[in-house]
Amino acid sequence: MLRYNEYPPKGYRVRVSTYWWIGRWAYLKFILRELSSVFVAWFVLETLLQIHALIGGPAAYADFQAFLRHPVAIASNVISLFFVLFHAVTWFNLAPKAMAIRLGGKRLPSLAIAGPNYIAWALASIVVAWLILRG
Amino acid sequence: MAEQITLEITRYSPERDKTPSVASFDVPLRKEWVVLDALNYIKDKVDGSLSFRWSCRMGVCGSCGMTVNGEPKLTCATFLTDYAPGPVLVEPLRNFPVMRDLIVEITDFLAKLAKVKPWIIRKKEMPVSEGEYLQTPDQLDAYRQFSMCINCLLCYAACPVYGLDPLFAGPAALALAQRYNMDSRDEGKNERMDILSQHDGIWGCTFVGECTQVCPKHVDPAGAIQQYKLTAAQEWVKSLILPWGGK
Numbered sequence: 001m002l003r004y005n006e007y008p009p010k011g012y013r014v015r016v017s018t019y020w021w022i023g024r025w026a027y028l029k030f031i032l033r034e035l036s037s038v039f040v041a042w043f044v045l046e047t048l049l050q051i052h053a054l055i056g057g058p059a060a061y062a063d064f065q066a067f068l069r070h071p072v073a074i075a076s077n078v079i080s081l082f083f084v085l086f087h088a089v090t091w092f093n094l095a096p097k098a099m100a101i102r103l104g105g106k107r108l109p110s111l112a113i114a115g116p117n118y119i120a121w122a123l124a125s126i127v128v129a130w131l132i133l134r135g
Numbered sequence: 136m137a138e139q140i141t142l143e144i145t146r147y148s149p150e151r152d153k154t155p156s157v158a159s160f161d162v163p164l165r166k167e168w169v170v171l172d173a174l175n176y177i178k179d180k181v182d183g184s185l186s187f188r189w190s191c192r193m194g195v196c197g198s199c200g201m202t203v204n205g206e207p208k209l210t211c212a213t214f215l216t217d218y219a220p221g222p223v224l225v226e227p228l229r230n231f232p233v234m235r236d237l238i239v240e241i242t243d244f245l246a247k248l249a250k251v252k253p254w255i256i257r258k259k260e261m262p263v264s265e266g267e268y269l270q271t272p273d274q275l276d277a278y279r280q281f282s283m284c285i286n287c288l289l290c291y292a293a294c295p296v297y298g299l300d301p302l303f304a305g306p307a308a309l310a311l312a313q314r315y316n317m318d319s320r321d322e323g324k325n326e327r328m329d330i331l332s333q334h335d336g337i338w339g340c341t342f343v344g345e346c347t348q349v350c351p352k353h354v355d356p357a358g359a360i361q362q363y364k365l366t367a368a369q370e371w372v373k374s375l376i377l378p379w380g381g382k
Contacts, residue, residue, distance in 0.1 A: 026345050
């Protein structure tokens with residue numbers, strides 16, 4: 001099988017540039033989606049630190065709040081929020097591609113898969129907003 | 136004189152050149168001409184040494200894939216007028232070694248394709264006298280899209296993972312494996328699973344999604360790979376929970 005290629009002629013290989021992801025929106029979007037994981041991790045870390053401060057008592061929590069009010073913390077949180085939203089939206093839009101559910105011989109339309117994801121996201125956001133804002 | 140358009144074409148001769156260069160050719164700009172017609176015009180009238188692959192001229196054979204103005208395209212389905220006033224940059228498909236001018240070396244793909252066993256596997260072959268393996272239109276519909284692949288390799292040229300890691304099995308091979316996995320007549324899922332669920336198989340894919348965008352036959356290799364990731368993950372969980380390993 002394929003024996004004629006045992007010693008294939010070399011040919012000229014073009015090296016992929018380190019900056020292959022610049023200059024094509026689809027590639028850049030992919031890299032941004034991958035990069036968003038760093039900011040998602042930052043949010044997770046921040047939440048863990050917040051819980052740690054909460055356990056530490058009122059003084060520790062006041063310190064943590066002061067840290068959150070620092071312009072650098074605010075800026076990084078705004079950037080993180082953008083990336084987390086970007087991650088969520090692109091991810092929900094990709095979900096229908098990965099899930100080919102067939103009902104009655106027909107494949108479910110994309111909206112039927114992405115839709116519940118968005119609804120669940122909205123419901124979760126409402127619950128969190130209610131928890132924070134009720135007091 | 137009729138309107139002209141300039142084609143800037145990659146030239147490379149392994150005997151003569153160390154690196155590829157670009158040559159310009161002026162060709163008539165005709166409404167009904169595709170890039171492949173312009174290449175054939177050059178070969179017939181201007182420079183007979185220009186080398187490129189082509190066969191059917193109607194998007195079926197999958198031989199004439201090239202990079203046109205930076206995009207992987209079937210040159211038989213890419214009209215010159217869409218690029219007027221030009222120039223049109225014609226390069227070989229990316230991510231493959233260039234053999235000569237616009238011809239690339241595709242052995243790597245052929246070897247990978249064979250590896251995923253893209254044929255119907257039966258535990259026990261039925262003798263011909265017992266008739267065909269029957270299939271309903273719905274069962275056909277489940278894999279039909281993935282069976283449209285013409286092996287033109289535009290998806291490999293668009294895939295940055297394949298460009299960076301040549302060990303990656305790649306979009307078309309994985310989509311074709313999934314085409315047989317979803318065929319109701321096939322019984323080879325487990326055989327393919329061992330090959331597909333390796334790091335160089337489905338898990339190499341990072342879901343850039345460009346393979347699906349450039350596919351001239353709307354095969355959706357990216358979808359096929361993600362669907363198979365879901366199946367592989369379910370099988371893995373089953374193998375953990377069930378005593379008989381989910382097989």
